[in-house]
Amino acid sequence: MAVSLDSMEKRQIAVECVLTNGPMQKLHLCLAKGASDSAHKSISEAEAVLTDLTDGIVIGSFRHEEDGNWTLVYSAIPGHRYRLDINVPGRDPICSEQSMPSIDITAEYYLGMFGDSNLYEYRSSPHIVYRLNTFPEYTWIYALRYDENIGTRVIAEEICTDFPYVDNFNLTGETYSPEIILQDLYGIPQYMTLAPELIGTNLHNKYLRIGKQATIDRNWLILSGNFSGDFPIRFKENKWGLLDNRGRVSILEEKQGCVVFAGVSADYDRYLRESIFYQQLQESSDLSSIYIRDNIFTNIHGGIGIFGAKVEEKMVWSDELEVIYDYVPNE
């Protein structure tokens, strides 16, 4: 006999709001779905107010759009602290506070000197080096590539880096092994990659995570992964070797990809890390996983979910081998 195991307790209010440096803030409100419910119920009646605690001003109230999605036209300010207050009729008040992180990333096109430049220019190996100039609590890095099958950008499945202090919580168990495209006259394999020194490094599942403490000794890294496509790279006009806009992507066309650096708050980082863990469990074929009864981190008082904050920068990346051939040898 089937049994729902529904406790029939009052359903929790789930709140999801992640402040960004974009022009609009989004909030999602719903009632969690009980074991005997067919679906979760969106909340369309509530008062949700965002307050800037640093300046001591009320930013405004979120406006309900549809299906429990609420919006507020506002761009959060890095370094400021915010409070979210939500009142749903018939329920206890809900609140949470969060600090907006900041991030400053630059990318440099760096030409490494490998081999004998007098003879074999294509042995030279350029890099894009990313430098973290400010240190949020945690930095998450992922690559967006255009998927022709789906018709939209998706997060690349695997990514790797040479940064020695990256969190290894999401290793795939594989190592970076790009395709060998040819061999030079000495029989040395040449790889389809801009960063041959990453060959053999551990591949991470979708994300790289770097804590603030890890950047004490070193604040730069190179990265790659099993992703390819149209990743535009622009140099400053008449300044070959210097990336335009310090390597930040200002315009991304529909089918173009990029690398995203996200500085996140401590709460949001904890939520993200646990999300990945529990998502893996949900997909697991380990039967004992059904006995896990841990709750994912929440900083919502009076409800569940997350009030987080992130600042994102889209950065250039390239896997175009032609760059190698653009190298101008020393004379």
Add this chain to the structure above:
Amino acid sequence: MRDTLQASIKTDHSRRNELRIDRHESIASYIRAVVSPLGEGDPIRWVQSLPGVSSGADGTTSFYVRGGNMGNNLITIDGIPVYGYSHLLGLTTVIPSEMVKSASISKGGFEGGMGNFTASHLAIVTKDVTERRARTSFALNNFMAGASLETPIGKRMSLQLSGRISPLTLEYKAIHKMLPDALDMKGFRAGVGDTYLKYVWNVGGGRTLKAFGLYSKDLYSFQLSDDSDESMGWQNIIGALTYSSGHTEWTNFEAQLSINSYSSSQRQVKDYRGTANDLSLVSEMNEAVASARWTSVIGRGKRLSLGYGLKGRYATFRPGQLATVRNESRTILVSGHFQACYEIPEKLSVTAGAMGNWFMKLGQAQPDREGANTFHVVNPDINASFLFKANKSIAFQATFDRVTQYYHTLEGLPTGWSLDMIVPSGAKVAPETATQGSIGLAYDASAHHASIGVFYRHMEHLVYYKYGQTLFHGGLAAWEDDVNQGNGDSCGIESVYAYSKGDWYGKISYTLSKTTRYGFPDILDGAEFHARFDRRHVLSTSIMWKGASIAFTLQGGNWENAAPEKYPMHTFGEYEWTASYFSGVNNYRMPMVLRLDLGYQYRFATKHVHHELNIGIYNVTNHFNPFMLYFDTSTESWRMLALLPILPNFSYRIKF
């Protein structure tokens, strides 16, 4: 000659209790008359009908007294603990009913000498051979077939032998062939049996030497879905030597040596999302006990009796998984007790006792490792009972106990896992204690007996395993680091009314109680939650008339872990996933247990043979009373299983 011997009716005093609220006694004939799925009752079926006692899963022999766990009950056979006392998935007990002389259960005011339990003591006393010639009996019921022999050996010795085996596998195959879809499980196989031996030598001069042996085994395997195999089993091996002497009418002495081995296991092999999973749990406990006790009656009129004694127990524990290395823990418990009872017949009875316990958990093989050092602790137990008879019919009673138990039955096992995981106390896991008190009134006059009482019980250092998943991945190797200890409270009202006159006997018992757990630091941040078998209402009624019996049981549902609430969340790139929220522990109330049973007992004797026939229908209304929960991997959902639908039953015994 036929003699319709309705002993269960004629000896109506067997059903009547003394004027006590803390203790109940009964004799074998009535115990066997209690309606049961096997056609004849057993001591635990009888206990389950008493006030203050709630049952575990329906149909099984598990019971919970005043908010304690199943493992807090001490069940003894002639003073020897039995840890795995159930047979046939809990439908009956390991001791053959024809070997039982009497049973008594104490819920408070515990008498000295036993110790190492905190909820109740069910003392089963086996009978001795009294007849001057050999007697053989054969018994058959729905699920068990057995034979026994009782014979004197010369003038001073006697021997009792018994063996039982279950034809359950054959019965299942027959039913499955006739009604393929009638049963929820497939591929059922059972290996169930027990043997019992008791040898008595009356040495002379009031001295007796007894040897006792019991072996029981239960092993079951079945499939609840096409891609799953389940199995469970347990085993007892018990042996004891008892020497007793009654020097004079004033003093008695008893010394006992016993060994006891109990093991249980549960295993699930299931295909889950294309991957074979093999999960198992094993619990093993072995003990050797030596004890000596004296009782003396002193004073004019023999009003004062004293009891004192010493007991030493060496036990080993090995929890873990099948086919893996399991760490063994070794413990020593030495207890000395003293008890005094002052009695004015028909007026007053005051009992007070104390037990000093010295407990030691021996260090691991590598003494330099953390936690490896030997741990020892000294705890006192205190018991007191006061009984005042205002007149012949009315008595007032009060009891107080403070008791300690040096092993634990882990709470917090995952849903669907029911074996008793027994682990010892130690440096990181303090012994459990219970402090309880009760007061009540009893009335007994002519055909009527009634009692009502209230109790309160506070428990400390209960053990809860925090990480259900790690149990199956070697977590039990360091289980002490994965448990929380917390408290429990239980309070309630227990009442019973019985009427006995002529051929009629009727009883109704009702218990209203509440049992909670709290104070586990990592479980709901110490907040309160239901005990798993916190049944708010327990009603038990029975009526007997000339061998016919009707029994009705109504119990509030027990508590299991509820399924989580789910809500949508996102990560980078607007990727949506579904998060789970577990709002509590033991927060799903299972359906109530409702059961109506009918039975008829018929005894008659021919020239040389005594016959006893019990027939009946168990669960006449075919109410779905849940037995267990299990996870169906094919549908990825939880399901309930009832063990006992409407079930005609019979038992037939002949003795010659």
